[in-house]
Amino acid sequence: MRLRGLLAAVLVLVAAACGGNDASNPFDTSSTVPGGTTAGGTSTTAGATSTTLPATTTTTLDPFLVDIYSIEPTPPTEPATGVNALLGGAPDEGLGAVLAAGLEAEGIDLTGVTIGVWPIGSTGDSLLIVDFDETAGTYAADDDAGNDLLIALLDDPLVDAAGITRLVMRIGGSDEEGAYVFTFTALVADLRQSLATGESLGEGEAYFQLERVEP
Amino acid sequence: MRRTVAVLVASLLVTSACSFGELLEFVEGSPGGGDLRAPENPIDVQAAGSTVEAKSDDDQAKDKIAEALDPELAIGNKIGLATDAIALRPADPRYLMQRAWFNRIAGDDDAAKVDMAAAFGLAREAYSAEESDRRYAEFYMDATYTIMNSYPADSNIRARMEQVYCVTLFLYRADYASTLLGTAYIDFNAHLELCGP
Numbered sequence: 001m002r003l004r005g006l007l008a009a010v011l012v013l014v015a016a017a018c019g020g021n022d023a024s025n026p027f028d029t030s031s032t033v034p035g036g037t038t039a040g041g042t043s044t045t046a047g048a049t050s051t052t053l054p055a056t057t058t059t060t061l062d063p064f065l066v067d068i069y070s071i072e073p074t075p076p077t078e079p080a081t082g083v084n085a086l087l088g089g090a091p092d093e094g095l096g097a098v099l100a101a102g103l104e105a106e107g108i109d110l111t112g113v114t115i116g117v118w119p120i121g122s123t124g125d126s127l128l129i130v131d132f133d134e135t136a137g138t139y140a141a142d143d144d145a146g147n148d149l150l151i152a153l154l155d156d157p158l159v160d161a162a163g164i165t166r167l168v169m170r171i172g173g174s175d176e177e178g179a180y181v182f183t184f185t186a187l188v189a190d191l192r193q194s195l196a197t198g199e200s201l202g203e204g205e206a207y208f209q210l211e212r213v214e215p
Numbered sequence: 216m217r218r219t220v221a222v223l224v225a226s227l228l229v230t231s232a233c234s235f236g237e238l239l240e241f242v243e244g245s246p247g248g249g250d251l252r253a254p255e256n257p258i259d260v261q262a263a264g265s266t267v268e269a270k271s272d273d274d275q276a277k278d279k280i281a282e283a284l285d286p287e288l289a290i291g292n293k294i295g296l297a298t299d300a301i302a303l304r305p306a307d308p309r310y311l312m313q314r315a316w317f318n319r320i321a322g323d324d325d326a327a328k329v330d331m332a333a334a335f336g337l338a339r340e341a342y343s344a345e346e347s348d349r350r351y352a353e354f355y356m357d358a359t360y361t362i363m364n365s366y367p368a369d370s371n372i373r374a375r376m377e378q379v380y381c382v383t384l385f386l387y388r389a390d391y392a393s394t395l396l397g398t399a400y401i402d403f404n405a406h407l408e409l410c411g412p
Contacts, residue, residue: 062375062378063319063324064319064375064376064378064379065378065379065382066327066328066331066379068331068335068351068352068355068383069348071328071331071332071335072332072335073332073335073336073338073339074329074332074333074335074336075336075339075340076306076333076336076337076340080305080306080340082265083265083268083269083272084304084305084306085306086252086258086261086262086265086269087262087265087266087269087306088306088307088337088340088341089306089307089308089337089338089340089341089342089350090307090308090309090341090350090354091269091270091273092350094353094357094399094400094403094404095396095399095400097403097404098399098402098403098404101403118262118266118269119341119342120258120259120262121258121262121306121340121341122340122341123258123259124342124343124346125259127259127262127263127266129266157395158395158396158399161394161395161396162396163343163346165259166259166260166262166263168263168266170266170267173238175234175235177235180235180238181267182238182242183251183263183264183266183267185251185260185263185264203246203247204246204247205247206246206247207247207248207251207256207260207263207264208241208242208245208247208248208249208251209242209248209249209250209251209264210235210238210239210242211267212235213267213271214271
């Protein structure tokens with residue numbers, strides 16, 4: 001935080017120095033500089049002793065520029081409930097895109113596949129969510145394609161760095177009555193073990209759910 | 216046996232071509248099958264079973280924000296739409312940050328501060344302490360970028376927000392460029408082109 005504060009100060013000073021004081025300056029900075037041709041500093045000389053009082057510089061920042069870390073976090077007034085308690089925070093779509101790019105770099109076909117990361121409320125862990133839509137035909141046609149995807153995905157060091165502990169696969173489908181989503185989930189550690197040894201997931205290690213969804 | 220998981224994945228996709236009834240029979244007949252949100256399941260399993268609902272809420276909240284980005288819309292209406300997004304995802308810091316920006320643009324710095332503090336509080340709830348600071352900065356940059364792009368390129372608001380974005384990115388790089396997740400964000404999601412070398 002000390003480094004951050006120092007850098008913020010430097011940036012403000014650079015912005016002030018570069019921007020001038022005209023009306024278009026986004027940082028609207030004003031300064032009082034001692035000595036020279038401007039009034040401000042005071043110098044008193046008596047014999048061999050010279051004292052210079054410290055100068056005062058006043059800087060007014062653009063109200064848009066806020067040190068976000070100087071804000072004291074306010075805990076929620078009411079505890080989250082239901083889905084908001086289970087999946088608070090925000091999905092990390094950026095990290096999902098990074099993981100997808102890593103898979104594509106390994107030649108894995110991601111047609112119809114979307115990858116996302118979502119924090120699990122108040123545990124500090126995250127879910128890795130892999131969505132397959134009805135265009136993900138590669139995975140229905142080739143058993144090994146699913147294996148290759150999971151091996152590469154769970155091997156990415158970002159998975160552990162992001163605190164991802166559980167994989168969720170959601171498969172979208174539809175029938176004459178409408179759309180549905182089939183969800184499979186297992187712990188990342190159990191899946192890694194299964195993929196490494198070829199052993200099946202044990203009873204209670206894999207969960208399934210089927211639900212109707214709005215189209 | 217190496218094919219166990221692959222067969223599972225493939226079978227899930229193949230079964231998606233089945234009728235809902237057949238799939239339901241498969242789910243209910245399997246150990247671990249049923250409603251993942253059942254309270255007897257571990258929290259992370261309940262969370263896994265809630266992702267469809269959460270995504271649906273989030274998509275609706277995003278639609279509200281997309282509506283709020285209409286340049287012709289009055290700032291008060293933008294604040295109202297951000298409030299609707301917050302109602303849909305009350306534990307998500309991003310929508311509070313977006314409302315904070317609309318309030319700041321409207322000149323209500325006090326309201327903006329309240330929302331920023333609440334957003335920070337939600338980030339602290341959802342992530343570990345170290346992680347929450349990083350994600351908080353990312354949310355702020357993302358919110359800033361999204362909203363500033365709804366203003367004309369030559370506008371004063373756009374220019375000022377761009378400076379905020381670049382200052383925040385500069386500080387973020389100082390703090391997180393040496394970390395794996397920080398590097399991933401900078402390389403894939405940050406808009407370095409706005410901020411010079």
